Amino acid sequence: MPQRLMVTDMSHEPRKRFAEELQKLRRERGLSLRELGKALGWDASQFGKMERGGTLGGPEIVQALDQYYGTGPLLLTLWELALGDPTQFKEQYRRYFLLQAEALSLWHYAATAPSGLLQADGYVREALTAGLAQGKDLEQHIEARVSRQKLLEGENAPPFRAIISEAVLRMGLRDKQAWRAQLKFLAEAAERPNVTIHALPFGSGMHGLSNTNTMFLKLPDGRTVAYAENDVRGELVEETERVERLQRAYDAVRDQALSPAESRMFILRMLEELPCEPST
Template sequence: MPPAGPTLRQWRLGHELRKLRQQAGMSATGAAAQLGVNTANISMIESGRGAISAERLRTLVGVYACADEDLVDALAAMTGGRTRGWWDEYREHLPAALIDVAELEHHAMQLCAVLGMHIPALLQTPDHARALFAQVVPPLRAYEVEHRLAFRIRRQGVVYGSDPKPYRAIIHEAALRMGFGGPDIARAQLRHIAEVSTQENISVRVIPFSKGTFPGNGQPFDYAHGAVRQLDTVQLDVHHGCEFLDSEAQLGKYRTILERMEDCALGTEESRDFINHIAESI
């Protein structure tokens, strides 16, 4: 039986509808009257706990006088209530935030990761990932490590599968030299990155120590592009889990950081040579 709480995608749909209502200067009671439902229905939809059809959504945003047809189409595509994905198999075994990350990646149009101290999750080898999980605080049990490892490998299907998404990674040299798991694992990890970076959909660029300071203060983040810019999402890895940011101001900030970090990074070919050089020196 699926959990009672909304998925990240359901929550985001409701959140966007609430923003449109507020921008229209309309109360939940007023919106309910226009739609011919009670206020509780509007509250349930906006909290992500109540489903809404594409047809009714279009009626609702018409009441809000939203003229952005691309946004309306994108929101309509998010309707229909909860749909199960492969990640639902792990809901009883992993923190909810990790499930949200997989759902976010699955529905994104393209993905970008910025890392200062770690290799991006979608580019990690199983041995490298297992070495990282061994350092989790509090310690994970052996079966918990295997659950997380299997989940991470399944997540990587968004960039290695039959219909791979465009993926950009900006990695600081520090992350390439951390050496998690020892020399053999670290060398194999770097060679893996260099190899997959030749795929048409994957771009890996490195910021070397020689560049000095760089924007963002080293905060790692993932940027998931939605069907329209308003539906982009920034995901932050923090000590207590994950945080998801989607306000216009927050998205604008991280877009700027991303652009400036790309300005600091080596080109793709130069980055690949740089990664291979570090691998050979281990």
């Protein structure tokens, strides 16, 4: 597996960091703006404006740049952070997003919502709308969130393990068809070679992560960090002792969860229990 990108000491202001990263990647390749435009089929002036911070561009051009430079979802992540109001993204959350883009492996416990890496389009739309996202940027945010799932695709995709509580699997969405699509998405994701999904049924007992969605990231420098969040706050945890304590809690939850094969069958049974939509 090729080494993933390391987070640098570049600007922490999202829009400026995005522009800096674009410029750095192009110069490292020894490309002029004209050569980059020719390679990707966009006008060179568009890339110039993006590198100067005059425009962010759209998700299509950013995805093309990620693919061209081999940066996974890094530029798309920076683009989404820059797209929103910078005040809504706390520094720790921005740093977590960037660390996620470089992670060698990831594992997650879902107490209230599936990991964003396992959310189908309809789930992302309802989640963003419930979070008061609206206006012309909503569709771009949705596309960026969904596109970030490319982190788990391809030959060099990192392994990802997810434990999902039954409460999450039974919460549902207002749009019943979107919820059906979400359960199908999870069942299909469970068949990928780098994705492992465990369901944690009701009655499994109390544990140390009961009310906390927690993501662990194994980084190229050998460290493991965690991001823990509930409905009101999130925290990037980097201290070794605290990360290890969370890791022990996660391991205990995994011991209580169903096996991957049992979990996929559990999800499929839930899908079968959904009432059929009336034909139109």
